Each structure stands twice: as structure tokens, then as C-alpha cells.
Amino acid sequence: MEGQSIKFGKNFVTTEEFLAQGHTFCTGCGEALALRLACKALGRHVIIANATGCTEVCTSPLPVTSWRVPWIHTLFENTAATASGIEAGLKILMKKGKTPEKNIKCVAVAGDGGTTDIGIQALSGAFERNHDFLYLCFDNEAYMNTGIQRSSATPYGASTTTAPAGKLSIGQTTWKKNLPEIAVAHNIPYVATASPGYPFDLMNKVKKGGDIKGPAYVHIFSPCPTGWRHATDLAIEIGRLAVETGIFPLYEVENGRYKLNIDRPKLKPVEEYLKTQGRFRHLLDEEIEKIQEHVNEEYAKLKAKVACFST
Amino acid sequence: MSERIGLEASHAAAEAARMADVDVIAAYPITPQTHIPERLAEMVANGELDAAYIPVESEHSAMSTCVGAAAVGARTFTATAGPGLEYMHNVLYVASAMRLPVVMTVANRALSAPLSIWGDHSDAMSVRDTGWIQVFCQNSQEAFDMTLWAFRVGEDAGVLLPVMVHLDGFHLTHVTEPVILPEQEEVDKFLPKFHYPFALDPDKPMTLGAFAPPDVYSEAKVAQEVALRKSKAVVIKGFEELGDIFGRYYHPVEPYKTEGAKTLLLTMGSFSETAKTVIDAKKDRGESVGLINLRLWRPFPFKELRQAVKSAEILIVFDRCISFGGPGGPVSSEIRSTLYDEKQRPKVVSFIGGLGGRDMSAKDFEYVIDRGREIAENGSEELYETVGIRGKVTDIRG
Known part of the structure; x- marks a missing residue:
């Protein structure tokens, strides 16, 4: 089953699949694509700890599984803690000679709810304790598996089932929680954002995060046709538009040093991104303007951080 | 060594x-x-x-x-x-x-x-x-x-x-x-x-x-x-x-001086040691009492428990927990359920005590046994009694 490497420009990608076909992700799911690419980047020498959520439910209905790498799911809120045990357990067993020495990376996989809401305490603890693990957050910006309920990663103005747009509400009334920045605040060696719209950038970051010693965090933008109400052939395009408008910039923070991976001289207007999705359909010009201002401001802040390290 | x-x-x-x-x-x-x-x-x-x-x-x-x-x-x-x-x-x-x-x-x-x-x-x-x-x-x-x-x-x-x-x-x-x-x-x-x-x-x-x-x-x-x-x-x-x-032998259910005893007290954990001193003292006074220390809680030792209490007339169960609105202490309710289908079974009396660190002295266990026998003989409208509680407690009824 060993795969070959196929060359795409300057990038090599294995033909081997670690997330097998037969899973039950929705048609056009951005998360499934990103996960598949992430697994290719990581290879076979991993143990995956998966939080409850779309990924878990779509890949592991007993008695079948889509996983060709060792995989464990326990609960929703504790994935970083489960990963802590896997990492520390393997390390001590190898040190004591109870398990043969092998290079195995522990990778935690969770959605935005499992990361930015219910799992944030376990994640913060695992970062602080400096476990050697990679955490991948697949951010589809709401509790999609349970039926599109808002999370703290839901963007301002999006309509969800628990923050619906109505006569008195625009839907989500708070700004998206910035989890990559929270990860950076833990002074971990590697934090990055990625999008399936930029597959090689995504794979390179996941690989880098897997190779780095210590905690690494990659926040992966995961377009969701079901929850965002966009056409099923648009995940890649929306993944790119989010970057091109500055809504979801692609950057890395290596040992505290910021680097913008895609830096466009001029951002596209946010409206181009918002209009692709039914969840923003109700927004009036003034709200779109407010979002534009916020994006401009956040992007400028990010650029300033990048500038700190470019001199 | x-x-x-x-x-x-x-x-x-x-x-x-x-x-x-x-x-x-x-x-x-x-x-x-x-x-x-x-x-x-x-x-x-x-x-x-x-x-x-x-x-x-x-x-x-x-x-x-x-x-x-x-x-x-x-x-x-x-x-x-x-x-x-x-x-x-x-x-x-x-x-x-x-x-x-x-x-x-x-x-x-x-x-x-x-x-x-x-x-x-x-x-x-x-x-x-x-x-x-x-x-x-x-x-x-x-x-x-x-x-x-x-x-x-x-x-x-x-x-x-x-x-x-x-x-x-x-x-x-x-x-x-x-x-x-x-x-x-x-x-x-x-x-x-x-x-x-x-x-x-x-x-x-x-x-x-x-x-x-x-x-x-x-x-x-x-x-x-x-x-x-x-x-x-x-x-x-x-x-x-x-x-x-x-050289130390343990058992799921550990009877202490229960042979021929008409009244048994059942406890769990460290309070069993205090209760044992009370059993000793009462035995010295010629009272027909014994103790059951319940060691194994899960899986519940049904067979051993039934065997240990089958000859007794009264079984006083001491709980350190309230099952709010339920049938008495959780242990006593499980013991009752364990014995329900037995043809020959002791009358089960339920006490709750030692809550939130409240001590249970030898005197308190003496009271539990004496009062337990009284309740077994005369009956009580209350489902259980809480040991040493201040003020009169009523209406703990089924």
C-alpha cells in the first residue's frame, strides 16, 4: 500500500491515502478535503486523537472505519488532554524500554467548537505543559455536526440555528474568537493558519507542525456547504476568497516571529466573499461596511506584527 | 525482608x-x-x-x-x-x-x-x-x-x-x-x-x-x-x-464476629474499624451483634452478602451519603434489593451519618445499633434516620 510521490510544481505529494474513501462527509466538504491533505502530509507514523464532531462521526461508524492510521476518539472537550497522555505515555514507555523506540507524532484533531469553546481549557493546559504534539483545528465556524449552532468561532453577521438572523438580530453579534492568537500567547514554537484553497501551503504547514518539537497548532479554514449555505463546488474558491479578502489571512508564527504567507498588495472587498454564502444573505450594506472595517483593522494589526520581524 | x-x-x-x-x-x-x-x-x-x-x-x-x-x-x-x-x-x-x-x-x-x-x-x-x-x-x-x-x-x-x-x-x-x-x-x-x-x-x-x-x-x-x-x-x-x-487475606464481604449474631451492622471504609470496637464492647456485654465490612462495591458481591447475613434477624446499614428523594442511603437500598427475593432474610434498617466529615464515634455506633434494634422491633414511619442531626427531623417518608 506504499504510495508514490507525485510532483506538483516544486511540491511532492504521496498517492497514499490514510483517510480512506467510504466516509460520510457531506458533498463538497472543505474539512474532509483539508483532513485528507493533512493526513498525506503527516504520513503513517502518527497517532490521531479526534474530538467528537463532524470528522469523528463521518469516519468511524462501528463496525467500519476510514482510518488507516491509529486513531482514538474519547469525548468532545478533552482531545488535547487525551493527546497529552498519548504523547507522554509513548515517551516514557520508550525511555523505560517498554516499547521499541519509534518516531511517532501525536496529532489532535478537533473542530472549532471542540477547540475554541468546550476544549479550550484542555488545549491551553496541553500547550502550557509543552507536550510534543500537533493540534489541528478544522474551523467550519459553527457546530455543524449538531445542526449549525453558533460557536465562538462563528463570524459576525452569520446566521446560525442558535443565533439566527431575524427582525431584531443580524445573527451572530460578536466577532470571531481569534484562536491562533491565543495559541501564540502560549509561546509555543509553531502556530499557523491554512486553507484547503491553498493545498500545498496547507500540507507544508501541517508537515512543519508535525516535525517541530513541542506543541504546534494549525488552524484550518474549512468551508462547509451545508452550514454556510454555499454551492457544493465552491469550497476551494471560498477558501481562496477568505484569504484574498483578508477575512482569513494565511500566516505562520514560528518561535514568536510572524510571517504572512500570502500577502496581496490589495485585498478584495469582503462583499465578494460574503455574497457566496446564504448565511450572510440578510446582511445590509451598513453591516457589510462594519465587517469591512473590522477586517481592515485586524489585517493591519497582523501586518504590523509581521513588520516587527522583517527589519 | x-x-x-x-x-x-x-x-x-x-x-x-x-x-x-x-x-x-x-x-x-x-x-x-x-x-x-x-x-x-x-x-x-x-x-x-x-x-x-x-x-x-x-x-x-x-x-x-x-x-x-x-x-x-x-x-x-x-x-x-x-x-x-x-x-x-x-x-x-x-x-x-x-x-x-x-x-x-x-x-x-x-x-x-x-x-x-x-x-x-x-x-x-x-x-x-x-x-x-x-x-x-x-x-x-x-x-x-x-x-x-x-x-x-x-x-x-x-x-x-x-x-x-x-x-x-x-x-x-x-x-x-x-x-x-x-x-x-x-x-x-x-x-x-x-x-x-x-x-x-x-x-x-x-x-x-x-x-x-x-x-x-x-x-x-x-x-x-x-x-x-x-x-x-x-x-x-x-x-x-x-x-x-x-500474608494478608481480603474478601469482597468481610464478616467480623458475626457467628450466631442476631443483629448485624454493615459499614464501608475506615468507619468499619470504629464500628468493630463497638461490636467488641457489646459482645463483652453479652449482646448478640456482629459487623459486616463491605469491601467490594463493584461488581457488587451479591452471593457473599446474602451468605453473610442470612442467619441474622436485623441488618443495620450505615450510609455516608443521602440519595435525595430516594429510598434511603444508596448502600441500604442496594442491600434491600439484594435480599428482597430471599426466603430467609434479616429486617433491614437504614441509617445515614458521617456526612461532610462529621465524626462517628464509638458512642454514635452504639446508638445506631441500639436504635436500629428498636426500629426493627417497633417500626418507624421514617425511611431512615440521620445520626446526631440537630433538631427534629420528620417527613422522610416513602
């Missing part, structure tokens, strides 16, 4: 984990459990124990980390108390259902509110149905022995279940008593190396913790139930092996 030294029960539990050569300890500090992780952290810091000590940020993560570590085949230990046990409640079910033999000491503590750092069994009773093997300890020696035994039984290839060892908070955890520590060779003879057959390994990929649709879930849960009930054979075998190697 084994040595006899003064050891706090908490340190005895830690000593057992050290002699078991535990690989991973993940713990969060909570009174009155603190002396256990503190001692283990000290052992790791001094090189007396080669283990990963993971100072997690919560009890929820303590148990989750243990689950992860056990899933790669590590011998795993943690300790908690009261609210900490409640906080990891969700994960307890995962550990047992995924057949991960984590060992945990519980320094039994009351639950808030009002906040109480002191002991009772509310925490233990709330995790009754989590699928763990559970035992109660009377003294420091047992804290050592039961911890070691917990690894032996839980890790047995025919069991693979987590084990909870209950120590009464403060009343036992903070008491220094003589403990006989065995030689390492004796421990190694008793406790084989841990081999987890389903360890996560890239060379042999497995999916653990997959979700179960309705056509699978029931079968999975019944299989778990059968596994826990079947573990009783290994529970008893473990007690026997422990006795053969260390």
Missing part, C-alpha cells in the same frame, strides 16, 4: 504506585487527595520513580490524559476527591467502556454546596454506575494493598477495566499508621508487567472509540456489563494471590 513503618494512608497509596513501577501519573490537586500526587511528584523529582508526572489543569484532563496514556499501553495512575471526581465523571465512563485499566485513588469527599473539604461517600455513590471496579479501604495497610491489587486485577487480560480505590478523606487519607511494605521482588511476583493488547501503534493501526449506531450500542454496553460482572472471579483470585504472597 518486608519492613513495618509508619506511613500516612495517602503515602501508602503513592508507595504502592511506585512499587508498581507506574508509567504515567496525571493528577490535579484537590483536598484531601493532595498528599498522594505530592508524594508521587517528589518520587519522580528524586529519581525514586521513573514515570511521567503530568500536572494537568483539571480533573477532567487528569482522567482524559490517563485514558490517552493507557491507550498506548502505559501503566497509569491518578487520584482525586469529591468535586474532582464529579468533574471527571464523563471520562470515567469512557475509561471503563474502552477497557482501559487506569487505577485511581479516591480520597472520599463531600460534594458542594455548601462547600465541604471533609469526607463522606457522596462522591463514590455518584460514580456507582460508571463501570469501574470499586473497593473501600479501612486503614493505611489496605490503602497500600488495594492499590497494588487494583493494578493486578484491572490489567488482567481477562478483565481490562479501570479500578477505583476509595479512602475516606482525612479520616483515612491523613492518618499515619503502621504499614508493612513488601520487598520489590514480592511485588513483582504479585504484579506482572502490563501488556495492553489494543495499544495504539502505527505499525498496527486500530480505531479506538468509534461511535455506535443504535444497532451496535446495546451489544457494546451489554458486553461491558458482562465483563464487569465476570471480573469478580479475578477480583477474588487477586485477593487470594495477595494473601498467599503478602
Whole structure:
């Protein structure tokens, strides 16, 4: 089953699949694509700890599984803690000679709810304790598996089932929680954002995060046709538009040093991104303007951080 | 040669984990459990124990980390108390259902509110149905022995279940008593190396913790139930092996001077030792009394209990927990249910006491036995009586 490497420009990608076909992700799911690419980047020498959520439910209905790498799911809120045990357990067993020495990376996989809401305490603890693990957050910006309920990663103005747009509400009334920045605040060696719209950038970051010693965090933008109400052939395009408008910039923070991976001289207007999705359909010009201002401001802040390290 | 030294029960539990050569300890500090992780952290810091000590940020993560570590085949230990046990409640079910033999000491503590750092069994009773093997300890020696035994039984290839060892908070955890520590060779003879057959390994990929649709879930849960009930054979075998190697024999149900006794008192944990002194005194006065120390709580020892009480006329059950709005203390209600179908059975009388660290003196147990006999003879409108409560309590009725 060993795969070959196929060359795409300057990038090599294995033909081997670690997330097998037969899973039950929705048609056009951005998360499934990103996960598949992430697994290719990581290879076979991993143990995956998966939080409850779309990924878990779509890949592991007993008695079948889509996983060709060792995989464990326990609960929703504790994935970083489960990963802590896997990492520390393997390390001590190898040190004591109870398990043969092998290079195995522990990778935690969770959605935005499992990361930015219910799992944030376990994640913060695992970062602080400096476990050697990679955490991948697949951010589809709401509790999609349970039926599109808002999370703290839901963007301002999006309509969800628990923050619906109505006569008195625009839907989500708070700004998206910035989890990559929270990860950076833990002074971990590697934090990055990625999008399936930029597959090689995504794979390179996941690989880098897997190779780095210590905690690494990659926040992966995961377009969701079901929850965002966009056409099923648009995940890649929306993944790119989010970057091109500055809504979801692609950057890395290596040992505290910021680097913008895609830096466009001029951002596209946010409206181009918002209009692709039914969840923003109700927004009036003034709200779109407010979002534009916020994006401009956040992007400028990010650029300033990048500038700190470019001199 | 084994040595006899003064050891706090908490340190005895830690000593057992050290002699078991535990690989991973993940713990969060909570009174009155603190002396256990503190001692283990000290052992790791001094090189007396080669283990990963993971100072997690919560009890929820303590148990989750243990689950992860056990899933790669590590011998795993943690300790908690009261609210900490409640906080990891969700994960307890995962550990047992995924057949991960984590060992945990519980320094039994009351639950808030009002906040109480002191002991009772509310925490233990709330995790009754989590699928763990559970035992109660009377003294420091047992804290050592039961911890070691917990690894032996839980890790047995025919069991693979987590084990909870209950120590009464403060009343036992903070008491220094003589403990006989065995030689390492004796421990190694008793406790084989841990081999987890389903360890996560890239060379042999497995999916653990997959979700179960309705056509699978029931079968999975019944299989778990059968596994826990079947573990009783290994529970008893473990007690026997422990006795053969260390000379101290334990049993699921431990009768004390019950032969021919008309009235029996049933207690759990460290209070059994106080109750024994009362039995001694009453026996000296010619009263027909005896004590049952219930050691094994899960899997429940139905057969042994029925056997132990079948000749008695009155069985007084002492609980350290209220089952609010329920049929009395959780232990007494289980005992009643255990005996219901028996043709010959004692009358069961229920008492609750020792809540939130309230002491139960010898005098209090004297009262429980005397009053229990009175209730058995004359009846009572109340479902149970709370020992030493101030003010008149009425309307605790079915």
C-alpha cells in the first residue's frame, strides 16, 4: 500500500491515502478535503486523537472505519488532554524500554467548537505543559455536526440555528474568537493558519507542525456547504476568497516571529466573499461596511506584527 | 525482608504506585487527595520513580490524559476527591467502556454546596454506575494493598477495566499508621508487567472509540456489563494471590464476629474499624451483634452478602451519603434489593451519618445499633434516620 510521490510544481505529494474513501462527509466538504491533505502530509507514523464532531462521526461508524492510521476518539472537550497522555505515555514507555523506540507524532484533531469553546481549557493546559504534539483545528465556524449552532468561532453577521438572523438580530453579534492568537500567547514554537484553497501551503504547514518539537497548532479554514449555505463546488474558491479578502489571512508564527504567507498588495472587498454564502444573505450594506472595517483593522494589526520581524 | 513503618494512608497509596513501577501519573490537586500526587511528584523529582508526572489543569484532563496514556499501553495512575471526581465523571465512563485499566485513588469527599473539604461517600455513590471496579479501604495497610491489587486485577487480560480505590478523606487519607511494605521482588511476583493488547501503534493501526449506531450500542454496553460482572472471579483470585504472597487475606464481604449474631451492622471504609470496637464492647456485654465490612462495591458481591447475613434477624446499614428523594442511603437500598427475593432474610434498617466529615464515634455506633434494634422491633414511619442531626427531623417518608 506504499504510495508514490507525485510532483506538483516544486511540491511532492504521496498517492497514499490514510483517510480512506467510504466516509460520510457531506458533498463538497472543505474539512474532509483539508483532513485528507493533512493526513498525506503527516504520513503513517502518527497517532490521531479526534474530538467528537463532524470528522469523528463521518469516519468511524462501528463496525467500519476510514482510518488507516491509529486513531482514538474519547469525548468532545478533552482531545488535547487525551493527546497529552498519548504523547507522554509513548515517551516514557520508550525511555523505560517498554516499547521499541519509534518516531511517532501525536496529532489532535478537533473542530472549532471542540477547540475554541468546550476544549479550550484542555488545549491551553496541553500547550502550557509543552507536550510534543500537533493540534489541528478544522474551523467550519459553527457546530455543524449538531445542526449549525453558533460557536465562538462563528463570524459576525452569520446566521446560525442558535443565533439566527431575524427582525431584531443580524445573527451572530460578536466577532470571531481569534484562536491562533491565543495559541501564540502560549509561546509555543509553531502556530499557523491554512486553507484547503491553498493545498500545498496547507500540507507544508501541517508537515512543519508535525516535525517541530513541542506543541504546534494549525488552524484550518474549512468551508462547509451545508452550514454556510454555499454551492457544493465552491469550497476551494471560498477558501481562496477568505484569504484574498483578508477575512482569513494565511500566516505562520514560528518561535514568536510572524510571517504572512500570502500577502496581496490589495485585498478584495469582503462583499465578494460574503455574497457566496446564504448565511450572510440578510446582511445590509451598513453591516457589510462594519465587517469591512473590522477586517481592515485586524489585517493591519497582523501586518504590523509581521513588520516587527522583517527589519 | 518486608519492613513495618509508619506511613500516612495517602503515602501508602503513592508507595504502592511506585512499587508498581507506574508509567504515567496525571493528577490535579484537590483536598484531601493532595498528599498522594505530592508524594508521587517528589518520587519522580528524586529519581525514586521513573514515570511521567503530568500536572494537568483539571480533573477532567487528569482522567482524559490517563485514558490517552493507557491507550498506548502505559501503566497509569491518578487520584482525586469529591468535586474532582464529579468533574471527571464523563471520562470515567469512557475509561471503563474502552477497557482501559487506569487505577485511581479516591480520597472520599463531600460534594458542594455548601462547600465541604471533609469526607463522606457522596462522591463514590455518584460514580456507582460508571463501570469501574470499586473497593473501600479501612486503614493505611489496605490503602497500600488495594492499590497494588487494583493494578493486578484491572490489567488482567481477562478483565481490562479501570479500578477505583476509595479512602475516606482525612479520616483515612491523613492518618499515619503502621504499614508493612513488601520487598520489590514480592511485588513483582504479585504484579506482572502490563501488556495492553489494543495499544495504539502505527505499525498496527486500530480505531479506538468509534461511535455506535443504535444497532451496535446495546451489544457494546451489554458486553461491558458482562465483563464487569465476570471480573469478580479475578477480583477474588487477586485477593487470594495477595494473601498467599503478602500474608494478608481480603474478601469482597468481610464478616467480623458475626457467628450466631442476631443483629448485624454493615459499614464501608475506615468507619468499619470504629464500628468493630463497638461490636467488641457489646459482645463483652453479652449482646448478640456482629459487623459486616463491605469491601467490594463493584461488581457488587451479591452471593457473599446474602451468605453473610442470612442467619441474622436485623441488618443495620450505615450510609455516608443521602440519595435525595430516594429510598434511603444508596448502600441500604442496594442491600434491600439484594435480599428482597430471599426466603430467609434479616429486617433491614437504614441509617445515614458521617456526612461532610462529621465524626462517628464509638458512642454514635452504639446508638445506631441500639436504635436500629428498636426500629426493627417497633417500626418507624421514617425511611431512615440521620445520626446526631440537630433538631427534629420528620417527613422522610416513602
